[in-house]
Amino acid sequence: MNTQHTSTDPRAQRLAEHEAYWQRFGVHRATRQAELPALSTGWSALDAQLPGSGYPIGAVTELLCQDAGLGELSLLLQALARRMAEQPKRQLAFIAPPATLHAPALAQAGIDCARLPLVRCRDESEKVWCVEQMAHAHAFTGFVVWGDRFDTTALRRLQLAAEKAVCPVFVYRPIRAAAERSPAALRLAITAGRDGQRIEILKCRGPGGARLTGLQPDSETVWRFADTHADLAALRAAADNDIPDPEHGRHVARASFPPLGAR
Template structure:
């Protein structure tokens, strides 16, 4: 029996490998190989199992689409970001145009050093994108978290390039109505809430999408919700204080008596 020359064992496989290598130059990969892409753990094993690579993609944009604030949406990031900052103790975490309800105890309780979290105030969404681009050049950040509703495709692509340049994740909070728009983001998560708790739907990812996760309780997942001290609770019951917001009015924001982080 004649043996086939080694060089011609699998010419089809060689052509396929060359074809695949060509497309990888443009960022196109097989869905079955997405686990090889760099990712950071989310802090939720349930969510990690649903995401390609086992977490949020590094060097890419992740969109978190929410109908309104206060759904525990920030808690989905804090645990993962705290771990990443521990792994990179010399890097910072930038918050771009965060909401005024953000509280320093929220970050501290999650294990994030507030001294390493610069907050940047911007006039509009175009300035937010520009800030990320400029800071990405420093190669000194473990991640960026941006609050921006009105971003077009060009702006998101610029954020994607900045994430690749800094080799870190960029998270963007947008209104859920943006789910109907096209986006170059590597990962898009829709966050809603109902009687059963939070509901997360994977709208887009590098691989099969469409997974749904339900049953996460906002009161448990939201790390910046603080228990009202007994003295304040007694005052509330007695009606002696009208300045302290009651927990049911602001269920997912730290009490206003906590000093908020100032913009830097």
């Protein structure tokens, strides 16, 4: 009778334990990033540069914009539409969008507006609290949040909510936030170039630092501008994170919830 002996390399075992410890804090080896679940961006050139070939699922992706109206929301629509198609019984939440949304343009991009609640919030803390509460329901396929003044604590809470809901959380912030530290799994800087949208990968789980120029997402027809110049200026300022009155437009995705009450 043959007896097979199995030996364990102590060094390999210690390395595995060490790696498992750091994974609890979101630290992963670059060579294993392809194993992390990801959602295709819908742009092959961008997918090729991202670990896992897409936006991380169960994590925060920051989109840091030089200005509003650069196609930053259109950049997400293909991924969001695919995500909604894969999970037809779940909703996609928009938290404090800075302007009125044009429902026909969203529908044309494959977004089911009947499953798109828009949530109005008074301040940054309420936005974070709102995502946390909805994450408990496990009824959402993703969250898109607009915020000017999220700090590290707020972003970490959003990261924990993304892990709990097992879905991506996309956060739009001004480009100036690129100089700040962030626990987000992926950070993209979006600026305008002569040849189209320019995207720089500031941070990702794995090798990063790539730059892409020339992506041509559709012009921002997802926003409805009654007075183009005035509304675009308000969108770029986005100081109060409010949503214009949807009664002013016929084809507008209306807010599903009033401002939240006291917590």
